[in-house]
Amino acid sequence: MTPPVVHARGVAKRFRDGTEALAPVDLAVHEGEFVAVVGPSGCGKTTLLNLLAGLARPTAGTLLWWGAPRPDADRSRRFGYVFQSPTLMPWADIATNVLLPLDLSGAPRAEAERAVAEALALVALDGFAGHLPRELSGGMQMRASIARALVTRPALLLMDEPFAALDDFTRQRLDDELLAVWRARRFAVVFVTHNVAEAVYLSTRVLVMGPRPGRFVDEVAVDAPWPRGDDFRTTTAFAALARRVTRAVAAAAAGDAH
Amino acid sequence: MRTDAPRALRYAAPLAVAAVVLGLWEAAVRLNDVPTWLVPAPSRIVATLFEDRALLLDSLAVTLGIALAALALAVVLGVTAALLFVQSRWLEVSLFPYAVLLQVTPIVAIAPLIIIWVKDTRVALVMCATVVAIFPIISNTTLGLRSVDPGLAALFRMNRASRWQVLARLRIPSALPYFFGGLRIASGLALIGAVVAEFVAGTGGAGAGLAYQILLAGIQLNVPRLFAALVLIAAAGVALFGASVLAARLALGRWHESELAPPD
Numbered sequence: 001m002t003p004p005v006v007h008a009r010g011v012a013k014r015f016r017d018g019t020e021a022l023a024p025v026d027l028a029v030h031e032g033e034f035v036a037v038v039g040p041s042g043c044g045k046t047t048l049l050n051l052l053a054g055l056a057r058p059t060a061g062t063l064l065w066w067g068a069p070r071p072d073a074d075r076s077r078r079f080g081y082v083f084q085s086p087t088l089m090p091w092a093d094i095a096t097n098v099l100l101p102l103d104l105s106g107a108p109r110a111e112a113e114r115a116v117a118e119a120l121a122l123v124a125l126d127g128f129a130g131h132l133p134r135e136l137s138g139g140m141q142m143r144a145s146i147a148r149a150l151v152t153r154p155a156l157l158l159m160d161e162p163f164a165a166l167d168d169f170t171r172q173r174l175d176d177e178l179l180a181v182w183r184a185r186r187f188a189v190v191f192v193t194h195n196v197a198e199a200v201y202l203s204t205r206v207l208v209m210g211p212r213p214g215r216f217v218d219e220v221a222v223d224a225p226w227p228r229g230d231d232f233r234t235t236t237a238f239a240a241l242a243r244r245v246t247r248a249v250a251a252a253a254a255g256d257a258h
Numbered sequence: 259m260r261t262d263a264p265r266a267l268r269y270a271a272p273l274a275v276a277a278v279v280l281g282l283w284e285a286a287v288r289l290n291d292v293p294t295w296l297v298p299a300p301s302r303i304v305a306t307l308f309e310d311r312a313l314l315l316d317s318l319a320v321t322l323g324i325a326l327a328a329l330a331l332a333v334v335l336g337v338t339a340a341l342l343f344v345q346s347r348w349l350e351v352s353l354f355p356y357a358v359l360l361q362v363t364p365i366v367a368i369a370p371l372i373i374i375w376v377k378d379t380r381v382a383l384v385m386c387a388t389v390v391a392i393f394p395i396i397s398n399t400t401l402g403l404r405s406v407d408p409g410l411a412a413l414f415r416m417n418r419a420s421r422w423q424v425l426a427r428l429r430i431p432s433a434l435p436y437f438f439g440g441l442r443i444a445s446g447l448a449l450i451g452a453v454v455a456e457f458v459a460g461t462g463g464a465g466a467g468l469a470y471q472i473l474l475a476g477i478q479l480n481v482p483r484l485f486a487a488l489v490l491i492a493a494a495g496v497a498l499f500g501a502s503v504l505a506a507r508l509a510l511g512r513w514h515e516s517e518l519a520p521p522d
Contacts, residue, residue, distance in 0.1 A: 054416070055416065072418060083412075085409065087407060087413065089427075089428075090514070091431045091510075091513045100417070104414065104419045104427075105417060105418070132512060132513050134513065
């Protein structure tokens with residue numbers, strides 16, 4: 001059996017100032033899974049994602065990526081990261097921004113340029129390769145950011161509230177575009193959000209986090225059929241799942257208040 | 259100032275102020291018969307500029323040459339220092355206080371020493387002006403090299419970028435707006451440094467700069483020439499400032515907020 005894409009066992013994080021950001025948690029993300037992580041702000045969602053990205057080291061427990069103790073042990077299996085803000089280089093055009101991960105790893109030029117064109121097409125930015133980030137709308141900048149994460153054909157995509165700053169219409173459209181790409185390429189996703197409806201709509205599994213210290217308080221499997229569209233949002237199944245997740249989040253937040 | 263002022267007005271208004279002030283000045287001098295050695299009329303100053311052009315332009319070339327050499331030196335040394343500072347905290351902690359010390363000590367106090375120690379006066383003057391101009395380059399560039407978007411820094415780290423890649427692809431482009439801000443200040447300071455150092459050195463003869471012409475004209479009560487030299491120094495300062503603004507616009511024009519046209 002293939003090992004999980006990323007496997008956390010008893011992983012905890014304590015900051016240098018003594019704050020318990022993350023209690024020991026267990027999490028296994030498997031190939032092709034779309035895992036949404038929801039929770040109130042400040043519950044350690046970003047800390048968890050940083051640990052999964054290898055950007056921070058856990059203070060306890062073990063993390064394995066494809067069975068290896070380093071996220072980059074196997075260069076053919078890469079991961080992409082999408083931040084809360086587009087995080088593009090303002091001085092470089094969109095194509096150069098999307099090229100960055102390949103450029104830094106020294107990929108052959110022709111091959112890299114093909115991959116950039118493909119990634120831009122995937123997020124419907126074909127015509128904007130030569131534009132500067134500031135010439136694009138917020139939603140288009142976020143698309144460029146996603147193209148940059150996808151350009152290496154990652155096996156794991158980590159997303160930290162990527163659409164939180166966008167308006168509802170743009171967010172829903174980007175949700176659908178993301179799902180289309182995911183269904184075509186079948187990478188594993190860990191998608192952090194504080195939007196319950198978005199979590200249920202996108203994922204195969206919703207993990208609910210509670211704060212101080214960050215921990216998983218509930219897990220909800222979303223086994224709704226694919227493809228999902230606007231109709232899914234109005235089904236009773238969707239409403240029931242969303243209600244359950246909302247209650248779990250509320251309970252976690254209330255537990256924190258006492 | 260209202261931002262919707264028409265473009266033409268932005269040039270016309272200050273020019274009108276100059277015309278009025280110069281007109282009043284000219285009239286006051288003529289009507290009251292003020293002697294030239296006290297306050298020369300603007301027309302007299304312009305005439306002097308023309309009559310003494312060979313002497314004055316030679317001196318302008320000397321002073322401008324010193325200021326430009328000092329500015330170039332300040333850019334090279336200042337940027338090098340900033341690059342070293344961001345590569346090593348230890349280096350920055352050990353050396354930055356001395357950069358500050360150099361900055362806060364008035365150049366007129368250091369200039370005599372430099373002039374005594376350095377045999378070639380021209381070199382001594384360039385060194386003095388460099389000392390004055392270098393600080394904004396060091397401090398701004400260091401700040402800029404450190405002002406990297408934390409998200410982009412994380413992205414570079416995730417992609418296992420080398421120290422060199424981080425410097426060339428991330429730190430240096432991020433630092434450019436800060437560097438040009440420093441350059442804008444340094445361009446004026448280099449000229450001030452050159453003039454002050456010339457005053458201290460009092461170099462005459464073939465290598466005489468504008469400061470020396472002012473010094474000499476003052477002693478000789480040749481006030482029209484003093485004013486003419488002053489006009490040239492101011493013009494040189496404006497030209498240096500304009501050149502640094504132009505350089506910033508060429509380098510950043512397309513992407514940085516500071517160089518974008520204000521919304522009309």
